[in-house]
Amino acid sequence: MENLALSDKKPRTAITPTREDDFPEWFQQVIKAADMAENSPVRGCMTIKPYGYALWENIVGIFDPQLKEYGIQNCSFPLLIPVSFLAKEAEHVDGFAKECAVVTHHRLKADGKGGLEPASPLEEPYVVRPTSETIIGEAMSRWIQSYRDLPMKLNQWGSVLRWEMRTRMFLRTSEFFWHEGHCAFEDNAGAVKDCLTILDMYERFFEDYLAFSGYKGIKTADERFPGADDTYAFEAMMQDGKALQAATTHNLGTNFAKSCGIKYQSKSGEETLAHTTSWAFSSRVIGAILMIHADDDGAIMPPRVAPQQIVILPVLKDDAVTPKIMEYCDTLAKDLKAQGYRVKLDDRDMRTPDKMWDAVKRGIPLRVEVGQREMEEGTVTHVRRDIGRDSKTAAPLAEFKSGVGAILDAIHDNLLEKSRSFTRDNTVEGKSVGDIDAHFKSGKIGFVKVPLEVLDDPAYEKVRSEYGLSSRVKPFEDEGRTVLVARAY
RNA sequence: CGGAACGUGGCGCAGCCUGGUAGCGCACUUGGAUGGGGUCCAAGGGGUCGGAGGUUCGAAUCCUCUCGUUCCGACCA
Numbered sequence: 196m197e198n199l200a201l202s203d204k205k206p207r208t209a210i211t212p213t214r215e216d217d218f219p220e221w222f223q224q225v226i227k228a229a230d231m232a233e234n235s236p237v238r239g240c241m242t243i244k245p246y247g248y249a250l251w252e253n254i255v256g257i258f259d260p261q262l263k264e265y266g267i268q269n270c271s272f273p274l275l276i277p278v279s280f281l282a283k284e285a286e287h288v289d290g291f292a293k294e295c296a297v298v299t300h301h302r303l304k305a306d307g308k309g310g311l312e313p314a315s316p317l318e319e320p321y322v323v324r325p326t327s328e329t330i331i332g333e334a335m336s337r338w339i340q341s342y343r344d345l346p347m348k349l350n351q352w353g354s355v356l357r358w359e360m361r362t363r364m365f366l367r368t369s370e371f372f373w374h375e376g377h378c379a380f381e382d383n384a385g386a387v388k389d390c391l392t393i394l395d396m397y398e399r400f401f402e403d404y405l406a407f408s409g410y411k412g413i414k415t416a417d418e419r420f421p422g423a424d425d426t427y428a429f430e431a432m433m434q435d436g437k438a439l440q441a442a443t444t445h446n447l448g449t450n451f452a453k454s455c456g457i458k459y460q461s462k463s464g465e466e467t468l469a470h471t472t473s474w475a476f477s478s479r480v481i482g483a484i485l486m487i488h489a490d491d492d493g494a495i496m497p498p499r500v501a502p503q504q505i506v507i508l509p510v511l512k513d514d515a516v517t518p519k520i521m522e523y524c525d526t527l528a529k530d531l532k533a534q535g536y537r538v539k540l541d542d543r544d545m546r547t548p549d550k551m552w553d554a555v556k557r558g559i560p561l562r563v564e565v566g567q568r569e570m571e572e573g574t575v576t577h578v579r580r581d582i583g584r585d586s587k588t589a590a591p592l593a594e595f596k597s598g599v600g601a602i603l604d605a606i607h608d609n610l611l612e613k614s615r616s617f618t619r620d621n622t623v624e625g626k627s628v629g630d631i632d633a634h635f636k637s638g639k640i641g642f643v644k645v646p647l648e649v650l651d652d653p654a655y656e657k658v659r660s661e662y663g664l665s666s667r668v669k670p671f672e673d674e675g676r677t678v679l680v681a682r683a684y
Numbered sequence: 685c686g687g688a689a690c691g692u693g694g695c696g697c698a699g700c701c702u703g704g705u706a707g708c709g710c711a712c713u714u715g716g717a718u719g720g721g722g723u724c725c726a727a728g729g730g731g732u733c734g735g736a737g738g739u740u741c742g743a744a745u746c747c748u749c750u751c752g753u754u755c756c757g758a759c760c761a
Contacts, residue, residue, distance in 0.1 A: 207722075209722085227695095234753095238753090290760090293759070293760095294759080294760075326761090355761090357760070357761080359759080359760065360685095360758080360759060360760080361755095361757095361759090361760090366761090367760070367761075371761070373761070420761095439761095440761065441761090442761085443761070475761070476761080477761050478761095479761055508720095510719080510720055511719080512718090512719055512720095546718095546719075546722085546723085547719065547720070547721095548719080548720085548721060548722050548723085549722070551720090551721065551722085552721075552722060555721085564720065566720060568720085576720080578721095583721095584721065587720095684761095
């Protein structure tokens with residue numbers, strides 16, 4: 196049938212709309228198509244589904260041992276924080292008071308209308324932790340007495356709650372998962388070194404496991420953590436050119452030591468304030484993974500943290516040979532698992548193309564197809580998710596099994612390199628407010644790097660608010676002389 | 685907290701203006717033909733139309749109130 200109108204159209208994508216058509220909506224659809232999470236009945240909070248949570252578990256499972264290697268000890272502090280604790284540090288309160296959920300009662304009673312209402316008011320209300328500096332500070336003030344107790348390096352994995360005005364799955368939800376490191380040192384040098392070391396660990400982790408790169412640097416004063424002397428950050432660029440702060444480390448100076456009473460007796464016997472730090476990355480990095488790697492056919496999981504690294508797809512037609520193909524697949528799956536890979540043999544009773552698209556949308560890095568042909572030849576057909584059908588390759592079984600690692604590494608390298616070049620290609624240097632204005636006025640995306648003084652130009656504020664810009668970081672590479680300006684999540 | 689919209693099977697929507705007892709697509713179930721990048725045909729199951737009140741012989745539809753959600757701003761890992 197002649198259909199010129201249709202034949203000119205782009206090929207059908209698994210995700211509608213495409214990134215180009217509507218990036219925020221595309222992002223939501225990618226999450227849905229990959230079956231990672233959904234909005235919950237609780238305002239601003241999401242339900243992370245098994246496939247999404249498996250990704251987080253892999254992230255935790257890799258990063259946690261790295262923290263321990265650095266000397267971190269894990270612990271757990273209460274979810275609830277007495278209001279008086281939060282009130283101790285002035286800037287900290289200013290920063291977080293507005294977004295705290297407050298627990299004012301315990302116990303429920305019948306309201307006489309078939310529902311329940313809070314019964315007994317608490318003497319002192321609690322806030323649900325928006326972050327744990329104050330309650331960990333209280334503990335540190337008792338645990339630290341002597342310089343011999345320092346450095347103290349603690350971390351907890353958990354979730355926190357911030358009553359956000361506007362939420363988006365993985366990027367900004369009221370409750371989010373994270374780890375929060377809290378350390379105390381004798382002096383500022385120790386605290387600074389901690390911030391920089393951890394920031395480097397974050398960068399290594401993001402590049403080596405999540406396959407994205409970004410800029411390390413120091414935040415400008417207005418972007419600093421409430422209560423910190425300095426905030427360091429890792430800023431990554433999403434495919435729409437917006438910045439996403441993927442991790443931060445904070446040098447809290449002696450601010451929390453003062454307000455919480457974290458003091459130690461030095462070697463010479465003087466009572467001295469400790470220098471503390473805190474640092475974190477959150478489940479937001481999952482948003483980053485998607486917004487950096489995913490394409491118009493859905494998620495692309497970085498191989499080293501992918502919930503499933505390899506999917507085996509049996510291609511079945513003839514009932515008579517089905518058991519033999521399944522046995523072939525089963526053996527392959529066992530062999531690959533024995534090598535330590537996360538393998539899914541998709542034996543669901545579904546049409547093969549549907550299973551294939553499911554694997555595509557979930558972003559499983561490597562797909563293996565096994566039908567009668569492969570079984571008889573002793574081969575497999577494999578396809579890389581990051582390249583697609585053009586990478587379809589037939590390989591002898593033994594060769595494939597010994598080469599899987601190299602293929603997954605190649606996928607990782609490709610994703611990282613794409614992230615690197617995209618970030619580089621969309622970072623431009625400017626010298627003035629006019630350069631920033633011209634860049635975004637022309638419809639370009641990404642980061643503009645300008646000399647730090649540009650932020651002090653009275654004309655900057657107008658441009659900043661017109662394009663919704665903010666200063667992201669003063670990148671280390673320019674030793675604080677420049678600042679990256681961008682739209683941000 | 686300002687400005688706008690929307691609540692109808694699991695999901696996405698139409699119906700409302702001009703009241704007559706609920707429909708479409710996807711998903712799901714069953715059967716058959718298919719089967720290596722989204723196949724086709726046929727038969728099915730599933731809904732107190734957000735809630736309360738009112739007008740009416742009769743309300744998803746009209747009126748009043750209420751609850752909730754989303755989007756746009758200010759705030760943010």
